[in-house]
Amino acid sequence: MTTIEKSEERHASWLELFFDLVAVAGVAQLAHLVHGSTSWGDVGLYVVCFLAFWTAWMCFTVYGNVAKGAARTMPVLLAMAGLAFMAASVEGIHGEHAKVFAIAYIAVRALADRVWESRRGGVRVIVDWPVAQLGFGVVPWVVSLWVDSPWRYGLWALGLALDLVITFAVSGDRLVANITAKLAHRDGPRPRPTLARLDTVHFGERLGLFTIIVLGEGVLNVTDAMAATPEWNHSSVFLTVIAALALLATLWGTSLNQGFGGIPYLAADALGPRLLLPLHCLVAGLLAAFAGALGDAVESVSEGHLETSTRWLLCGSIAAFAIIGSLAGLAAGRGARWAVVTAIPGLVIPLALGLAGQTLAPAVFLWLLVVAAGAGLLRRRSAEPATA
Structure with a gap:
């Protein structure tokens, strides 16, 4: 026994x-x-x-x-x-x-x-x-x-x-x-x-720390790309960097501030470890790839547009992140209406940018991805009752 x-x-x-x-x-x-x-x-x-x-x-x-x-x-x-x-x-x-x-x-x-x-x-x-x-x-x-x-x-x-x-x-x-x-x-x-058996609360903290490390790689890539940019006298450099940091902050808000273990919008008791762990690997892998592409986006300021591979990697990562977030939110009991409102911008905006965003300035491109990634946060805030 x-x-x-x-x-x-x-x-x-x-x-x-x-x-x-x-x-x-x-x-x-x-x-x-x-x-x-x-x-x-x-x-x-x-x-x-x-x-x-x-x-x-x-x-x-x-x-x-x-x-x-x-x-x-x-x-x-x-x-x-x-x-x-x-x-x-x-x-x-x-x-x-x-x-x-x-x-x-x-x-x-x-x-x-x-x-x-x-x-x-x-x-x-x-x-x-x-x-x-x-x-x-x-x-x-x-x-x-x-x-x-x-x-x-x-x-x-x-x-x-x-x-x-x-x-x-x-x-x-x-x-x-x-x-x-x-x-x-x-x-x-x-x-x-x-x-x-795993200590769920402690394990959520450990997974969250790994996610913080991945997001930190994004911050490092953005700052390295800005440091490597020879001319800072153009406002597009600052606007692009601010947009990149805002996008990382949005991903932090969805995956950690409003999520669990680095999974966007997930509740602590919504999934067992056998689902939580592979899902964390998927999200962390997406964010790490996204972090690499984010540095490329800042470096592309001088060209005025993003390369095709960078554009699709950024868009694909955000779209997958939105799908995972909407499904995790459903598992956490946020409701079908919230999931739809979260998923639609998270899918439509990246798809449109991937297909027709080749002429957009990097700053504009990244700010649109902020909207796509943060739709669930906006929906949640609008649903909260006002306090005196």
Whole structure:
């Protein structure tokens, strides 16, 4: 028979916050894959690499959430080093650095599987996210070490797809059975597995911190692009930068101030971890790609318009963000009317800008995206009763 651990409200520890510093480096490097790129192949590789980095980061975020103050420092620091190698490998991901990226990912996943075992032989079973303990998805990554590109990237995608299937297909009972069978092959006493569930409030804070890091990358790209602009005597530079910062503030308002765990308009108890985690990965990936394109938008001030690839990346990110936000708001009980009012501008405006925004000045383009991204905020404010 298994036992269930109880959780209590708490905040991120210093170890968890230090561990998150590697996410700053990772998001910065990953955003460069789409920064200035006109290749859909780079976009696809960005999706695979971001998902791999996020999965490795999440394995130890889950560990910190469950272990609380008992989290062992050395495994977390070793995982941090592995993630740092992954981040550093992104720049040369088209060449030999791809092997370093894969080896670091495999090492972090292997370490993540080991941390759930206590020094006395006991094992925690994380029923909310089985990927933390089931490493089937790592097998294609191991095979990829002997495969050349572009097939190695396909194997990476296959491994990540297996992880996604495991997330939704493996039940808690099946996970317990797998761990119990694993323990049965050991000599000596066989301790009972301990069922552990995620602390939702603490986990929402951790996911939100990752989202803040991603939005911070957007701020960094905007300021770097402004610093690289040789002439500031034209008002369009300032108007574009202000619009970019207003757009980032709008995304902050929807995903964090009015959302949960970085998911726009979501309530804390609306979704379980098995839906919340993949959704967070999707939103964070969209925002990181958006952050890279936002720097390109500021750099395009001198040309007077946005490049086609930048235009569609910005529009596609905002449209997807609006769809996710409207659905998350529905799940949080905001109502169908609110969802429609939120989704329509979030879809129509980006689509129109993508198709016919090639002649618009970057400042005008970005301000229109502010309207598209913030429609749900305006609707919510108008629905609130006036106070004396």
